[in-house]
Amino acid sequence: MLAAERQKYILDVIHETGTVSVAQISEHCGVSSVTARTDLDAMEREGQLKRTHGGAVPVSQHVIPAVPQRVHKNARAKDAIGRRAAELVEDGETILVGSGSTTLAFLHWLGEKCGITIITNDVNGLIYVEQFLPQATPVCTGGILGREYRHFAGPMVASSLSDIYLDKVFLGADAFEPDFGFLAEFERTATTKVEFMRHARKTIILMDSSKVGASRSFVRFAAPTEVDMVIMDRDPGGIVASATAGKDGRSRVVLA
Structure with a gap:
């Protein structure tokens, strides 16, 4: 799975559930935990989410506008x-x-x-x-x-x-x-x-x-x-x- 596809998945999960874990990303996207953490770190630097221990949460209540x-x-x-x-x-x-x-x-x-x-x-x-x-x-x-x-x-x-x-x-x-x-x-x-x-x-x-x-x-x-x-x-x-x-x-x- 490409990095852009993984990032879309991460944002979708955060929007729906309010949190995402490294384990979730690794299992769903078929990547190592190191790759999952690298994705989260990069997305945090871009202001798309906030890193937590073992995962990430939204920067605010709305990371991305809700899809109808x-x-x-x-x-x-x-x-x-x-x-x-x-x-x-x-x-x-x-x-x-x-x-x-x-x-x-x-x-x-x-x-x-x-x-x-x-x-x-x-x-x-x-x-x-x-x-x-x-x-x-x-x-x-x-x-x-x-x-x-x-x-x-x-x-x-x-x-x-x-x-x-x-x-x-x-x-x-x-x-x-x-x-x-x-x-x-x-x-x-x-x-x-x-x-x-x-x-x-x-x-x-x-x-x-x-x-x-x-x-x-x-x-x-x-x-x-x-x-x-x-x-x-x-x-x-x-x-x-x-x-x-x-x-x-x-x-x-x-x-x-």
Whole structure:
């Protein structure tokens, strides 16, 4: 296990339980106790935790902002989608990664990419890139921070992108209706996604199958044929593939 992966594990355990031991790290990560202590010492020097006898505890009550609970819903599907999406990213590209739990899972698979620039409006995503993707350049869009979902939105997002051109934009969707398109829960979120799409050569939607068919009111940010690709764990009844095919008949759905 790479050092960055071990450090992520250490922070995750500290956040969930309030402490981590050298023995835990050694057993879970398959490393010696010397390596585990070296990791903890390095992380303490960086201000990420506080060393204790035999382990470590948080510097404060919040070592890293809490990941929203929705990250754990359909986690296996989101991880598979993220892994498949990462195959589309080439070294040296500039990509934009929108907010959401599936796009956050996507970031976890970018560890081997070199020289990429990642622009995001997601607070948790930005922190992840800064801490665990040292080979990537993190860029924050700015805007008004929505505290509940921890992402930026609003007019300042558009102004921050005015002179930027993106190779690819990766966006999540809160729902999909075949006769209407890809939907966001809030109007400000939908407006932000539309702006993201305007600055990208390709738009790629990352969406698990539970989002097909909305039972609540949402706001459209893209018609079915306005995106270049939809990566899913599965497409129930081929609904998304059929709706997004367009006049050319080409399927835009890729299954992870």
